[in-house]
Amino acid sequence: MSSANYSSRNQPPSNRQLLILLGIFAGFTIGIIWLIGWIASSIVWLIPPSVEQQLGAVIVPVYDRLAPPSPAQTTLNQLLDRLEAQLPPQQRQNRDYQVLYIPDDTVNALAIPGDRIIIYAGLVKQAQSENELMMVLGHELGHFANRDHLRSLGRAVIVQLAIAYFIGDVGSIGSIAVSGIETISNAQYSQSQETQADEVGLTLLQQTYGHVAGATDFFARMSEKQALDIDFLATHPAPARRVKEIQQLIKQRNYKIEQKLPLPPTLS
C-alpha cells in the first residue's frame, strides 16, 4: 500500500493538476484586467479641465470639419442652451457645451472631449417632437456629467493620459489623444452608463418644461428598428429596457406628461 502511494506521488502532473494551474493563471489574468479597468474608471474623475481642453483641441477639429454652420446647428445649440441652464452649477463651471450638427444620414449622437455633442442629421430626421430631441440632448449632457466622454477614449488611452499628466509630460497629451480618436465614434456604453445618462436627461427635461412628455419616444422608436443600420443602437444599447427604466423613474418621481411641442422649423 505504501509503495503504491509513493509511486502515485511521483507520476507526471495529471490533467487535473494542469487544469488547476490553468485556472489559477486565468484567474490572475482576469484579476489584472479587472484592476486596470477599475483604475481607468476611477482615474477619469481626476483628469482636470485643463487636460480635457487639450484633448478637445485635438479631437474637436476632426468633427468640426464635418459640421459647417447651418440653421439646424444654430437651433440645436439654442435647445442645448436651455438644458444647460438647468444643470447644477458645478457641472456648468468652465464648460461651454455646443452641438456640432453633421449633415449625414448616420443615426447617432455622441459626447466628445472638448464639450461637444455630435448630432447627425439622420438622428434629427427620426425625431418627431422638440421634447424627444431635448431628451436625446439631455441624455448626451448626462454622459458628460458621468465622464463617459473620457471613458470612450478607451482604458489604455486614459491610463496613458493620467501618467502623462501626473509626471508633468503635458506636451504628449495631444499625441495620446490622437490615438483615442478612432475609438470615440465606436465607443459602446454599458447599460448602467446609459441608465445614468437617461436619469440626467429626464431630470433636465422636467426642469425645462415642467413635465416629461416625449421622454421615451426616441428610444421606443429605436427599439423597433433593425440594429444593423442604426449606429445609435451600437453605441447606446438596449433601448427597450431603457424605455421601461425611464417609465419607472417617471412614476417614482410623479412627473407629469403634458403636450409635446412640434420640432422647430429648421429641424423638421
Ligand SMILES: [Zn+2]
Ligand atoms: Zn448614451
